[in-house]
Each structure stands twice: as C-alpha cells, then as structure tokens.
Amino acid sequence: MLEIQHLTKKYRKLLANDDLSFRVQDGEVAVLAGPNGAGKSTAIKCIAGLLRFQGSVTVCGHPNKSVEAKRLFGYIPEIPAPMESLTVREHLEFIARAYRVEDWQKKADVLLERLELEDKQKKLGGELSKGMQQKLSICCALLPEPKAVLLDEPLVGLDPHAIKELREMMEELRARGCSVLVSTHMLDTVRQVWDRALIMMNGKIAAERTRREMETGGESLEQLFFSITEGKGEELGSDSVHSA
Numbered sequence: 001m002l003e004i005q006h007l008t009k010k011y012r013k014l015l016a017n018d019d020l021s022f023r024v025q026d027g028e029v030a031v032l033a034g035p036n037g038a039g040k041s042t043a044i045k046c047i048a049g050l051l052r053f054q055g056s057v058t059v060c061g062h063p064n065k066s067v068e069a070k071r072l073f074g075y076i077p078e079i080p081a082p083m084e085s086l087t088v089r090e091h092l093e094f095i096a097r098a099y100r101v102e103d104w105q106k107k108a109d110v111l112l113e114r115l116e117l118e119d120k121q122k123k124l125g126g127e128l129s130k131g132m133q134q135k136l137s138i139c140c141a142l143l144p145e146p147k148a149v150l151l152d153e154p155l156v157g158l159d160p161h162a163i164k165e166l167r168e169m170m171e172e173l174r175a176r177g178c179s180v181l182v183s184t185h186m187l188d189t190v191r192q193v194w195d196r197a198l199i200m201m202n203g204k205i206a207a208e209r210t211r212r213e214m215e216t217g218g219e220s221l222e223q224l225f226f227s228i229t230e231g232k233g234e235e236l237g238s239d240s241v242h243s244a
C-alpha cells in the first residue's frame with residue numbers, strides 16, 4: 001500500500017503540493033489527473049523520494065526514503081533518462097544486480113518482447129528514440145516485480161502497441177496486489193484500468209472518487225475532470241498554483 005499523509009512541497013514561495021493525503025491500496029490503480037501545473041509530477045517525485053517535502057509517505061509501511069521502501073517500488077519518470085553508455089540489456093542487468101532479481105534473464109526477455117525492444121538490446125541508451133527510452137524505463141521499473149509502481153505521464157510518446165501493453169501490464173500489476181499510481185492527461189486511455197481517481201488542482205486534491213462511487217453517481221472521469229478544472233467543482237482556489 002502507498003500511504004501519503006499531509007504531503008506539502010514548496011519551491012521557494014510556490015506551494016506546489018498543499019497538504020495532500022490519500023492512499024493507494026494493494027491491488028488498486030489510482031489515476032492522478034489535473035491540468036498543467038496542478039502539481040502531479042511534483043507529488044510523484046516526492047512520493048518517489050526524489051524531492052524533500054513535509055509530511056509522510058510510506059510504501060508497504062516503510063518510509064519512502066528507506067532502503068526497504070526503495071526495494072518495493074518502481075518509478076517511471078516523466079522524462080526517461082537512460083545511461084548513455086550502457087546498452088538496453090546492460091540496463092536490465094544493472095537493475096537485476098542492484099535488486100537481486102532471481103531468474104532475471106527470462107523476465108527481461110519477456111518485458112523486452114512485450115515492448116518490442118528485443119531487437120534493440122545492443123543499442124546504447126544514448127542511441128534510443130524518446131519512445132524507446134520510455135519503453136526501457138518501463139522495463140527497468142517492472143523487472144524487480146515491485147509492490148508499488150509510480151508512473152508519471154507514462155503514455156506520452158508511446159506507440160499504440162506499447163500503450164496497449166502498458167495498460168495490460170497495469171491490469172496485471174493490480175491482479176498481483178500491486179499499488180499503482182499513474183499521473184496522466186490521457187483519461188481515455190486509462191478508462192478501463194483505474195479504480196480510484198484523484199483530481200488535482202492548485203496543488204491540492206480537489207476531488208477523490210472510487211470507480212464504484214462514480215458508477216453509482218453515473219459520472220464519467222472526464223465529466224468529473226471538467227467539472228473541477230472548469231470551475232464548477234469542489235473547494236477550488238482561483239490561481240493555478242497559489243503562493244504561500
């Protein structure tokens with residue numbers, strides 16, 4: 001489980017995340033949506049332990065910056081950053097050794113095949129296209145079979161085959177009890193997958209719904225998104241991100 005309590009992040013005077021609290025249960029896919037500048041990437045980077053913040057984040061009960069937590073979560077950043085001088089295969093070997101992944105060669109083969117990178121294994125990180133870098137980033141995050149996965153705009157730049165595979169991978173992660181938090185603008189693409197929707201606006205969670213609540217209320221994810229972001233929603237401020 002991912003548990004976020006009172007997460008607050010300021011960039012100097014800019015309050016980018018304002019007291020966020022939510023959970024992503026085991027076997028649940030939570031989608032984090034919101035307009036540009038709402039604070040989604042900042043939240044994901046804080047949860048991944050890449051930024052300093054106030055509040056607490058735990059991964060399966062472990063503080064997010066602990067070694068125990070880092071063993072348990074995978075992170076797919078918005079902008080992939082492969083190592084220029086390692087090949088695709090060497091990236092996976094590096095991850096396998098760092099995380100002590102058993103039987104990693106077979107698991108790597110499956111991931112590479114699913115994301116159509118099997119013929120790119122000898123290419124260097126610096127020689128990959130943006131989409132290939134993104135696919136490699138997904139393979140690296142999923143190879144250790146994490147218990148929680150953070151995906152920051154993972155669909156941008158992927159071809160239709162990879163989008164379909166990633167969607168199926170999210171469903172498989174959920175089926176094996178993983179907590180998945182995915183930030184995206186492509187609401188249509190995650191329509192089949194999400195269990196919990198978190199709509200961010202002005203650095204806050206402006207609305208949180210489970211799929212069941214939405215289905216009961218007859219509301220779609222898009223309707224909720226526009227009702228919040230076009231000013232007809234709940235508890236909103238007027239600026240896109242407010243200063244402290």
Ligand SMILES: Nc1ncnc2c1ncn2[C@@H]1O[C@H](COP(=O)(O)OP(=O)(O)OP(=O)(O)O)[C@@H](O)[C@H]1O
Nearest residue numbers: 011014016034035036037038039040041042043241
């Ligand atoms: N390194 C930084 N230094 C200062 N301000 C930053 C930094 N990174 C982000 N911000 C600001 O924090 C706010 C939230 O940005 P963030 O990238 O988290 O939004 P987002 O919801 O992910 O947006 P997008 O959908 O455009 O990716 C914005 O006002 C942004 O300008």
